[in-house]
Amino acid sequence: MELRADLVFELRDVNGALVLAIVLEVQRDVEPDKKFSWPTYVTVVRARKRCGTVVLVVAPDAGVAAWAAENIDLGLGLGNVEPLVLGPAVVPEITDPADAEHETELAVLSAVAHGNGPNGLTVVQAALVALGRLDQEHALVYFQLIWNGLREPMRQALEALVMERQIEGEATLPPFVQKLIDRGKLEGIREGELKGIREGKLEGIREGELRGKRDTLLRLLARAGIALTDNESARIQTCMDVATLDRWIDNVLGSKTATEVLS
Structure with missing residues (x-):
């Protein structure tokens, strides 16, 4: 049976020599079979590339990240694979738009990792403001990445925020974010109602996150x-x-x- 990793990166020095291979895996749920396939990826890539090889797991959920970071014993304690894990615990919450503009890619990663958390709306806003300074092509790709990672309650909270900004006439978010909202949705909705919707969604998100x-x-x-x-x-x-x-x-x-x- 052929096994395929999500992605393999090669790191090279200034002379072009291969230094390290990184097997990248995106993990959203606990899958016990991965503890058998990850060592296979590392071994096969190492044999083909003839260089050091590690597996890097990107896990937006804290529980999945903790599971993924567990040492994989290959047998009798004589060999092991210890995945590197990029999860919420090691990704900072970037809430300041100025910081987000300085480190846009990190802000996008922060929005993916923390976008559904208690401070998710603030984190997402900071990332979206930073996207407004990028070219349209990159901004749309990054925005789609963030949007795909948001659960429905946070999507609705973001929509309510955008509608509030439109009613107030504030253009603090990029134009492509404004297009999230159909102008027809604004009819008959008062600003106070939108605020209530947003605050209610955020409170529900907080309770769900804690639980x-x-x-x-x-x-x-x-x-x-x-x-x-x-x-x-x-x-x-x-x-x-x-x-x-x-x-x-x-x-x-x-x-x-x-x-x-x-x-």
Whole structure:
């Protein structure tokens, strides 16, 4: 059976010599079979390229990122593959449009990683403002990448924001973003109603994000065989801070007790 990676990059030095090969995989869900195919990719590419090879997993979900980062034992502890993982925990939330304009690609990546989180709308706005300074071709590609990664509640919140800006006559977003909204949608909608829609969507997104991260953390703890006391379980269920939950999710890897995870 032929196996194909999503993409393979080659890094070369100034003289053109091949230095490193990177097998890139985009992972949105936990797929146990990947822990068998990733080592295959690394071995085959390394044999063909005759250079060091690593696998880099891009995982927008914190739980999937934690799973992907687990060491893959090839047998009896005598060999292993340890994937590099690019997930929400290592991608900064860029909320300042000035920072986004300075590092546009990183701002796009930030919007993909954090666009559905509690600060998602602010992160997406910063990225979209930065896109307004790019040529149309690149801006549209980046915008489509961001839009495809947004879940429906955040898409609706963004649409409500664009409609607010149109009613107020503010042109703070690029023209192609304004085209998201059919002018007919504006008829009969008052600014206050749009604000209520947007705020309601964002509150729902926040609650859903917290609930999802708590569930992910509990699943990872169960899979790692780490038992929780009633107090520790209650601490997780009542946590209202996304960053703290993300930190605890990252802590599961390599921890043996709940105390280490919840530190």
